[in-house]
Amino acid sequence: MIYLNRDRQTKELKATSGFKSTVPNQKWRIYELNDKIKPFRLSRSKFSDYLTCKRCFYLDQVKGLKNLDTLPFTLNNAVDALVKKEFDFHRKKQTPHPLMKKYKINAVPFKHKDIEKWQDALSRGVDYINVDLNLKLAGGIDDVWINKDTKKLIVADYKAQSKSSEKKIDGYLEDVYHEGYKLQLDFYRYLFEKNGFEVQTTGYFVVYNATLERDNFKNKLEFTSDLVPYETDSSHIEEKIIEMKKLMDGKKIPPSTPHCQNCNYIIAGGKLINEK
Secondary structure, three states: OOOOOEOOOOOOEOOOOOEOOOOHHHHHHOOOOOOOOOOEEEEHHHHHHHHHOHHHHHHHHOOOEOOOOOOOOHHHHHHHHHHHHHHHHHHHHOOOOHHHHHOOOOEEEOOOOOHHHHOOOOOOOEEEEEOOOOEEEEEOOOEEEEEOOOOOEEEEEEEEEOOOHHHOOOOHHHOHHHHHHHHHHHHHHHHHHHOOOOEOOEEEEEEEEEOOOOOOOOOOOOEEEEEEEEEOOOOOHHHHHHHHHHHHHOOOOOOOOOOOHHHHHHHHHHHHHHHO
């Protein structure tokens, strides 16, 4: 699919250079080696980009190459928003969500003054400033619960999908396309621990599956809901962040990743243009 660049407010077509804006009030979007005034913000998704393809990450964060826009997953976002409301009801009452009862988890949604900030993935989230690296690491969580027995936090993430009933959660974490999901919970655990919270090892994916076993639509979707436990591991995050910062401070563009569609699309396009 080909995407046209549009102004975010007016939706009018807007010329693009292929680079991020370098006007003074948006220079924070591009990493500068010698900028010691303000820590450079890196989100969980950008950290994931680094692990996926170092070349694309470097071109984006250091050289300012603009990523292609993608259309929002509006139905998934709607599910997330409604699920948040559901868990917020129990957060206010400090009562367990029905799924917690179903899976015999003695927990309630964590009530904290910063919960709205933590759930703001676009501009805030849970953050931690690594002074030595001058990086502000952040991630917007879906939810966090508290174990009533141990008082440890439990990181949770909502997922929406539509698969046949026999495949809705069987082998959920073995799916190669769900590898990034595991990193999400590892990273969130890391951020909470850096903020001084105790976090239990087991986190959860709250999986809502739109059932396909119906004869008609009737203007509504019907969902089943399940919890998929995941044993989080935050021990590898710090090492990878240090490696990432070293790459950002270097002046050499990393080699392309053979299986990365993005950077090989750029290479192939450049070859075609040069041949012409």
